[in-house]
Amino acid sequence: MTTTTPAPLLAAEGITVRFGGLTALEDVGLSVTPGSVVGLIGPNGAGKTTLFNAVSGVIRPQRGTVSWKGRVLRRHRPHHLADLGIARTLQGLNLFPGLSALDNVMVGADRLARGGPLAMLTGLGRYHSDERRLRERAMAALEEFGAAHAARAMPGTLPFGVQKRVALARAVVAEPELLLLDEPASGLSGEDMDALAAAIRSFRSRMGVLLVEHHMDLVMAVCDHIVVLNFGEVIATGPPERIQSDPAVAEAYLGDTEEVGADG
């Protein structure tokens, strides 16, 4: 967090979500400013994914608002996010298995194209220059994440760590202003985890990041600000060092942070 808190990119205020009689979230809020990495943590079932889904328009909260650059989002759906400048990764890899790694990233770059429907249908106009631009941008994104050698391979033939990099390249290739990362470290080896941490830190110069993650090491290493959820309520917020020493957080995690790091 910077000292002169700039206007937040994304702000969620007073979010309340109930599934039937069960209250999944109760009056929860968070905000992400440009160039900051915000971590969202909490034990299983704390409501992290529900909050993520409310923010990205998958579910509609009973109360509360989500605003983007000061404008309240009403009735937004996940497919509106890209045009707003928000990218989201899914908990699984969700790569397109029938497309090469490069094509996967080119789908993510789709909104950078300048040609209209006529160009797409006829091959006239900007069709070719768009294809070239998207391919160059996708290739650059793959290079950035060290996956350029896999450009022509089908996702199913790639090691898991490389698939994760392709998915990350697909999410950021269109230069979003905010990146929502849903458990990006799950299934990664230590080496790949370090690379992921480096990547997330490097995003800070270009975009804000909201991160849901189980791996405490990663969260503590990359986040500027952390929001801790437990039973649908915010129990603590602050920079990593304050969260680490917060007794309420330790209690929520049964007082054993080591075990938490291992359960993700």
Add this chain to the structure above:
Amino acid sequence: MVSLSDHESTSRDKQPESTAPAPTVGDRWRALPALVRFPLAALAAFAAILALTSVTGPTGDLRIGSVGYYMLAIAGLQLLIGYSGQISLGHGAFMFIGAYTMALLVLNQPALPLWLNMIITVVLSCTAGVLVGAATARLHGPYLAGATLALAVGLPALTVRYPELLGGSNGLAFSTRGAPASLAGVITNTQWQAAAVWGTTLIGLVVLATISAGRLGRRMRALRDDEAAAGLAGIPVGRTKVIAFVISAGAGGLAGACQAYLLGTATPSSFTVTLSLSLLAALVLGGLGSMWGAFFGAVALVYVEVWGEELAHALALDSNVANNLPIVFFGVLLILVILVWPRGLHGMASSLADLVRRGR
């Protein structure tokens, strides 16, 4: 981010063919703009068809023409099923619309040139595609298949409902102008007809190939593979599905118009559910996911029947057996090919090509 690429270099060294391979002829060809590449390929194919029809007789010309319009219909279906992942069991309905549009135009507006008839047919069948596509946009998998099947069953019944306009179960018969007078003696009428059908087919294929090689095709394949991820990438999922449906309806309609033009008739018995299912079977046989699959499927659709009939004739089989032999052949071929090469005849061809390349 340098650290990211560093430890990758070891795995990269193990697979030297993937590190910046020297551009092959194929790579250079693929780097050409679609607007250059596909028309050039179509011109070469057209020249091949002209050469082929110059050595075949009228029956051969008719068969080659049939491969043409079936290929166009199957290629449209490829875009819908192979690329955008939507199942249609009713593609024959759009061929029906195209064939009757062509027949009615020739009978009622004989002064119109052939190319204008073709354009009117495409516009009409695309309009039908918009109506059906918008109505079925919310249907998935088996529900979409059921809805399109109902269309294929119901639409040809219109001919019996409006016999004055559509000629009842006998359909509409008409005669088209053959080769222009200036070409008399150079090419025969059937050669001209086959060339006209293939010219139309190849123009249609150039459009379909351009679409599927570009952004729109990539959007379709993305939503076929994972709708949620495609939506998050900003792809308009619903709209792209309807567009795929409309384009394939247009291709089906144009194929129907070519069929009516080639045969000089449009009869309801040509557009039964069997036709729709045959198109689907030919697509699977040819191979899903590549426009080449449409070519192999169309060749199989026409020539398995021809060879089956010839075999029955040669063996002097009973007519009950002879009539069903081509269907049995097609079924056995479909089962065998799919068992051995799940990606169809195109998959077989590309794995053979791989073998040859590796053996070199």
